[in-house]
Amino acid sequence: MGLNFRKSIKIAPGVRGNVGKKSTSLSFGGNGLRYSISSTGKRRTTVGISGSGLSYSTTSGGAKSKSYKSPAYQNRQTLRQQQIQEKKELARFEVEMYQNMCDVLKSIHIEADEEVDWSYLATCPPPFPKNEVGPNEQTARQTLNNYKPGIFERLFKNDKRDVLEKAVNDARQKDAELYEEWEKLKLLSERVLSGDLDSYMQVIEEMDPLQDLSEFGSGFEIGCNDASTIFVQFDVHSNSVIPINEKTLTKAGNLSVKKLTKTKYYDLQQDYVCSCMIRIARDLFALLPIHTAYVHAYDEQLNTETGHIERYCIVSAKFDRATFETLNFAFIDPSDALNNFKHNMKFRKTLGFAAINELTEED
Known part of the structure; x- marks a missing residue:
C-alpha cells in the first residue's frame, strides 16, 4: 500500500490551502460551489446540492492526458488530413x-x-549563285572526297562510298529546293510591294x-x-x-x-x-x-x-x-x-x- 500525504489549511473564510505529495492547491467557496487551482495548472469547478450527495465537476488545464487511440484511428485521421489538404490544393489549382x-x-x-520586311525579301541575294554547286552539296561532296575505307571495310566489302554518293545527290536536291524557295519568296515579295491583292490573300492563307x-x-x-x-x-x-x-x-x-x-x-x-x-x-x-x-x-x-x-x-x-x-x-x-x-x-x-x-x- 502506498503512503499518501495531504494536509488542508484554512487561510480565510471560504479559502483553503491544500498540500499534497505531488502538488499544492488553493480552493475557494463552500459546500455548494468550490473552485480549485493546482500548482500543476489544473483547475477544477465543483457544483453540488448540499445534503443530497449529488455534485458535478469539470476540469481544465494541467498536463495533457495520455492518448490511448488505436493505430487504425491514427491512420484514419492522417488519411483524412491528407484528403483535406489535397482538396485544398485542387481548389487552389x-x-x-x-x-x-x-x-x-x-x-x-x-x-x-513579327513584322515582315517585304523590301528586304525582294532584294535579298540568292542563297548561292545559280548553276553553281550549292552549300549542302559542297559539304556532302567534301565528305565523299575525304572518305578512305579502312582495312576491315575493304576486307568485308563494307565500302560506304555508295552511301556517301547518295548523300551528295540528296544534298544537290536540297540545294535546288532552297534556290526554288528563294525565287518564290522574291517573286511574292515583289507582288506584295506592287499591291497585288491576290498576293495579299496568298500571304494570309499561307502564314495563317x-x-x-x-x-x-x-x-x-x-x-x-x-x-x-x-x-x-x-x-x-x-x-x-x-x-x-x-x-x-x-x-x-x-x-x-x-x-x-x-x-x-x-x-x-x-x-x-x-x-x-x-x-x-x-x-x-x-x-x-x-x-x-x-x-x-x-x-x-x-x-x-x-x-x-x-x-x-x-x-x-x-x-x-x-x-x-x-x-x-x-x-x-x-x-x-x-x-x-x-x-x-x-x-x-x-x-x-x-x-x-x-x-x-x-x-
Whole structure:
C-alpha cells in the first residue's frame, strides 16, 4: 500500500490551502460551489446540492492526458488530413486556372506576329549563285572526297562510298529546293510591294496569322478592295468563351463557385472582344503593307422581338497604322484603347453589347 500525504489549511473564510505529495492547491467557496487551482495548472469547478450527495465537476488545464487511440484511428485521421489538404490544393489549382483564363482573354492583343520586311525579301541575294554547286552539296561532296575505307571495310566489302554518293545527290536536291524557295519568296515579295491583292490573300492563307484565335472558336472572313485597306469580320462566340462562373477561395482554403455578376461578365466580354480586334489589326499590319484595317466583331444574341438567336455586329473599328504604332500594347486596356480609333460600339455594363452597323470607307 502506498503512503499518501495531504494536509488542508484554512487561510480565510471560504479559502483553503491544500498540500499534497505531488502538488499544492488553493480552493475557494463552500459546500455548494468550490473552485480549485493546482500548482500543476489544473483547475477544477465543483457544483453540488448540499445534503443530497449529488455534485458535478469539470476540469481544465494541467498536463495533457495520455492518448490511448488505436493505430487504425491514427491512420484514419492522417488519411483524412491528407484528403483535406489535397482538396485544398485542387481548389487552389482551379482558382489559378480560372484567373489565368481571364487574364488570357484580356491580353490576346499582347502577342502578335513579327513584322515582315517585304523590301528586304525582294532584294535579298540568292542563297548561292545559280548553276553553281550549292552549300549542302559542297559539304556532302567534301565528305565523299575525304572518305578512305579502312582495312576491315575493304576486307568485308563494307565500302560506304555508295552511301556517301547518295548523300551528295540528296544534298544537290536540297540545294535546288532552297534556290526554288528563294525565287518564290522574291517573286511574292515583289507582288506584295506592287499591291497585288491576290498576293495579299496568298500571304494570309499561307502564314495563317489568326490561327491561335481560332482556338477560341472564332471564324474569320477577310477581304480587300485596294492595296492599302483590308476588311475583317470575325465571330466572337461569347457563350462558349466567356466563363459564367467565378471561382475563388474561402478563408478556409476551399473552392467557392458563384455565378459571375452581369457587370463582371460583360466587362470581361468587352475586354475579350476589343483585345481580339486589336490583335487582328496587329497581325495584318505586321504581314502586309496596308495603311488601314477595318475589323468588325460579330456575336449571336437573342432578339427579344422575335425570340430567336440572331447574328449581330457588336463592335466595328477603323484602325490606322500611324496611330497603331504609337501604342504600348503591354500596358493598354483593350476596351479603353479603342478610343484612339474611330469605332461603333453600344455597350452598357449591366446589359452588354447592342447591335450596331459596320463602319464603311464612307464613314
